[in-house]
Amino acid sequence: MTDYNFAYLDEQTKRMIRRAILKGLAIPGYQVPFASREMPMPYGWGTGGVQVSAAVLTPDDTFKVIDQGADDTTNAVSIRRFFEKTAGVAVTEATVDASVIQTRHRIPEQDLRSDQILVYQVPIPEPLRFLEPSEVETRKMHSLEEYGLMHVKLYEDISQHGAIATAYAYPVKVEGRYVMDPSPIPKFDNPKLNMAGIQLFGAGREQRIYAVPPYTDVVSLDFDDYPFEASKADHACDLCGAEDSYLDELIVDDAGGRMFMCSDTDYCAGRRKAGCIGAQGVPYQEDVA
Amino acid sequence: MQTTTLMGGFVNAPLDSARAFRQIMTAVAQPGIINDAVGATPPAPLSVAAGVVLLTLCDPDTPVFLTAEFDTDDVRAWITFHTGAPLVDAAKASFAVGSWGDLPITDFAIGTSEYPDRSATLIVEVASLNPEGAELRGPGIKGKATLSLPETAAFQQNTALFPLGLDFVFTCQNRLAALPRTTKVNAIKVS
Known part of the structure; x- marks a missing residue:
């Protein structure tokens, strides 16, 4: 068996x-x-x-x-x-x-x-x-809906960094x-x-x-005067040119050269197959690797 | 022991229970939808769907309560042989099977504020199950859904207990629907 x-x-x-x-x-x-x-x-x-x-x-x-x-x-x-x-x-x-x-x-x-x-x-x-x-304390906090500590943490982010870090x-x-x-x-x-x-x-x-x-x-969670912001690297994908996807930053040589590329590989490949090309991209080929 | 006791379980337990669980889970995740539940042939008066839910979710760790209607020798023997679940009073049960009017709703565990998951799931056998009747809103529902419910007041009281409360699976022949404690129920006024 x-x-x-x-x-x-x-x-x-x-x-x-x-x-x-x-x-x-x-x-x-x-x-x-x-x-x-x-x-x-x-x-x-x-x-x-x-x-x-x-x-x-x-x-x-x-x-x-x-x-x-x-x-x-x-x-x-x-x-x-x-x-x-x-x-x-x-x-x-x-x-x-x-x-x-x-x-x-x-x-x-x-x-x-x-x-x-x-x-x-x-x-x-x-x-x-x-x-x-x-764990005993956190379980009690959840049961009492006592989440003030989390807001204090986000507030401390703002007081130290000027934004929710x-x-x-x-x-x-x-x-x-x-x-x-x-x-x-x-x-x-x-x-x-x-x-x-x-x-x-x-x-x-x-x-x-x-x-x-x-x-x-x-x-x-956020504050009225510091609303939640969904942030990403201020860049477009260097392979497919997408401006709406979450990006990874890659160091590509010893001279500080870097590129940004989609973290979602399927999304990036799909765009490249459809003909989208980013700043450092090359036209999509099957099995290029 | 009757030989009928030994019959009616899943033919291929791992695959049948995996498919059955998907039907139960999507019903709980999207209150109002009605899914098929097949693969078990429990003794009467248990419906096929109730048998499937018992086989998929119950084992020696989950005490089961049966209302008088379902508390027959055949049903007890079938549940014991196929799941090993102990049969107990309502207060100690994690699962219960019965028709709506017979279930002692106030006797079941509704969880504690620190462990709201330690609550009973009631398998309610209903004569008909249709996507019409009471209006449902809440998690899992885009806008609103409708489902035939035996009544509405008891479910409104149950929702008010959130995060405590009971969860319900309605079974009718080989179909099932679910009503978790989060769903807000409103009777539609008949004009």
Whole structure:
């Protein structure tokens, strides 16, 4: 017997995770404790996301994995192969073709549809953790809706830097109740948390699952006189010329030369295939690598 | 033990429960939509959909409560054999099965302010399930949706408890819909 059970995990574990997902969807933004399992990859490599994906995938799904927007990084490739092998699912790099997308630290540029599911890998699910180390205390703060400390933190950003300097893992309030860590996505992605797809968050080491159903009200915390701003590098993609996508900055030589390129590789490739060329780009060719 | 007890489970548990869970999850995530639930053939009076939900979500970790109508030897034996779930009083149950009028709504766990997830999920067997009737608004719903509900007042009270409260799955033959505690329910006035 060398076969894996479908999607690697045993059935009782999947039932436990599935129940946590349902409670998460019923209480948007609340972190549901679950009995996280050891997975055949280290903590920090997406064990929470992998367990949520394992509980959600069906044999009919098409699975996509992105790591900081890219389909071709080590983490993304290994997780994609993991489910190709253990669940036999079809895989894709195209956002539009995927039914389940596991992501580390980005939301795809392409708007998701209501039949798509986005699974986030979360390192620290508790937005208050760096302000209050005790789980007993943070749990009490959530139960009392006591989020003043988070506003103090954002205020201190303003007093020190003149603006809210938090650039990623920017805290949000879900449906007017729970303050939630959207995982370390850039704050550029925060407005996209109001989407048509189902969003599930898995934190393996910290043993928490939480969720945001479609069309749920997700508001980035801010002040009347310092409103939330979804920022990105003030540049266009050097490969495809996109001005509306989140950019990575790359050092390309020893002389300080640099270029900006879309962090979402599928979005960038799609634009280049359609004939868009950036300042340093070359016309798209199949298998140019 | 009757041989019928041993029948009616999932034929291929990993794949059948994965497909069934997707139907349950999308129903909970988008209140108002009605999904198919197939793969189980539980003993009467359990509907196919209620059987599918029990097989997909229940195991020895989840105590189940049955109302008198469903508390038959056949049903008890079937749930015990296929899921291993203990059968208990309403107050201790994580899941419950019953017709709307028979479920002791006020007896179930609604969670605590620190652990609102420690609340019961009620599987409500209904005679008909249609996308018309009460008006639903809230997370998972674009604008509004409609769903045939057995009543509205109890669900409005449940929503007022948020973040505490009960979550409901309505089952009818081989179809199901869900009503999480976040959904705001309004009766449509008949003119």
